[in-house]
Amino acid sequence: MHRLERTSLLGRRAMVDQVQRTLRAESGSLLTLAGVGGVGKTRVALAAIRPLSDRFPDGIHFVDLGGVDDVGRLLPAIADAVTDNDRARGDGTVLSRAAGQLTGRQLLVLDGFDLVGAAAPSVSALLDHCPGLSILVTNRWPLHMTAERVIHLPGLSFPPVGATLSIAELSEYTAVQLYVERAQAHRPEFILQPDNAPAVAEICRRLDGLPLAIELAAALVQFLEPPALLAQAGHWLAVLTGGARDGPDHQRSLRSSIDRSYQLLAPAEQSMFRRVAVFTGGFSIPAAAAAAGVTIGPAFHTLAAWSRRTCCNGRPVARRRSRSARCGVNMPKSS
Numbered sequence: 443m444h445r446l447e448r449t450s451l452l453g454r455r456a457m458v459d460q461v462q463r464t465l466r467a468e469s470g471s472l473l474t475l476a477g478v479g480g481v482g483k484t485r486v487a488l489a490a491i492r493p494l495s496d497r498f499p500d501g502i503h504f505v506d507l508g509g510v511d512d513v514g515r516l517l518p519a520i521a522d523a524v525t526d527n528d529r530a531r532g533d534g535t536v537l538s539r540a541a542g543q544l545t546g547r548q549l550l551v552l553d554g555f556d557l558v559g560a561a562a563p564s565v566s567a568l569l570d571h572c573p574g575l576s577i578l579v580t581n582r583w584p585l586h587m588t589a590e591r592v593i594h595l596p597g598l599s600f601p602p603v604g605a606t607l608s609i610a611e612l613s614e615y616t617a618v619q620l621y622v623e624r625a626q627a628h629r630p631e632f633i634l635q636p637d638n639a640p641a642v643a644e645i646c647r648r649l650d651g652l653p654l655a656i657e658l659a660a661a662l663v664q665f666l667e668p669p670a671l672l673a674q675a676g677h678w679l680a681v682l683t684g685g686a687r688d689g690p691d692h693q694r695s696l697r698s699s700i701d702r703s704y705q706l707l708a709p710a711e712q713s714m715f716r717r718v719a720v721f722t723g724g725f726s727i728p729a730a731a732a733a734a735g736v737t738i739g740p741a742f743h744t745l746a747a748w749s750r751r752t753c754c755n756g757r758p759v760a761r762r763r764s765r766s767a768r769c770g771v772n773m774p775k776s777s
């Protein structure tokens with residue numbers, strides 16, 4: 443059992459079904475489960491593949507690419523993971539060694555592709571060599587390969603801004619359920635009640651329903667009641683730390699998770715990311731261009747590139763008088 447499966451998975455039935463349906467439908471398929479760091483891609487992948495052994499009777503391989511940060515190491519890592527005896531490790535190219543083990547109807551899960559994105563063509567090459575093979579990739583953004591299917595994983599559901607909801611109504615939102623469940627792991631007597639429910643709802647909303655961030659926030663219930671944590675919202679990047687010691691480094695804190703996404707951007711994209719950080723509640727494209735000191739064209743292309751990489755979204759921002767398209771950076775809202 444994977445370490446993450448020791449806690450309950452909330453609110454992902456439909457997503458798990460969708461991943462399973464896609465993998466069952468076609469062989470030779472490449473499916474990418476894309477979403478921001480900590481949104482639950484690994485969890486959904488694990489839940490989806492467990493019941494698929496009838497569809498992939500020749501094997502399901504889960505390859506954790508967390509420690510693989512060199513594109514040249516992708517195929518060797520796959521080959522090592524799918525090769526179960528030393529004799530088979532011997533000869534041939536690394537591609538033929540991996541392909542030789544992935545015959546018949548098999549599923550290969552490549553979890554955490556972030557650092558080896560440039561090696562995506564190797565994934566295509568594997569599919570070319572192995573007709574019955576399907577590949578499920580988890581990554582912060584799509585690989586942009588021919589015939590790739592993409593499922594975008596959003597955050598958990600959270601209460602809308604300004605709504606006055608009962609405790610029962612708030613408990614319907616999966617982000618609130620996650621906060622309460624993880625808070626109870628640290629303080630068993632914790633329950634949602636009138637003096638903490640509005641703050642819990644607001645914490646979940648400001649964290650965009652991002653499970654990793656909600657887990658980090660809920661763990662603080664040991665010494666901060668939800669209203670007190672909400673009062674620290676301006677310092678969340680410094681406060682939301684203390685992730686599981688048996689988890690990857692980039693999930694130890696909210697900052698390290700965002701840092702990972704930032705490091706994966708090109709230098710010009712990083713520069714614009716820093717500039718638009720001055721906006722709260724979203725920004726229009728002309729405003730982003732002005733802040734970055736560039737014309738609309740380059741600003742548009744950078745924002746589009748971010749959007750493909752799920753660092754930013756082009757959703758209309760609620761309760762604005764302007765009807766022009768506005769973008770939001772996928773980061774916690776501190777005000």
Ligand SMILES: Nc1ncnc2c1ncn2[C@@H]1O[C@H](COP(=O)(O)OP(=O)(O)O)[C@@H](O)[C@H]1O
Nearest residue numbers: 446450451452479480481482483484485653654
């Ligand atoms: N739907 C969910 N229900 C409960 N916990 C979740 C859920 N989604 C994610 N988590 C938790 O959030 C953290 C990040 O999830 P993970 O799958 O590692 O994210 P990703 O792979 O997208 O970076 C983990 O501790 C995981 O257990």
Ligand SMILES: [Mg+2]
Nearest residue numbers: 483484554580
């Ligand atoms: Mg993951």
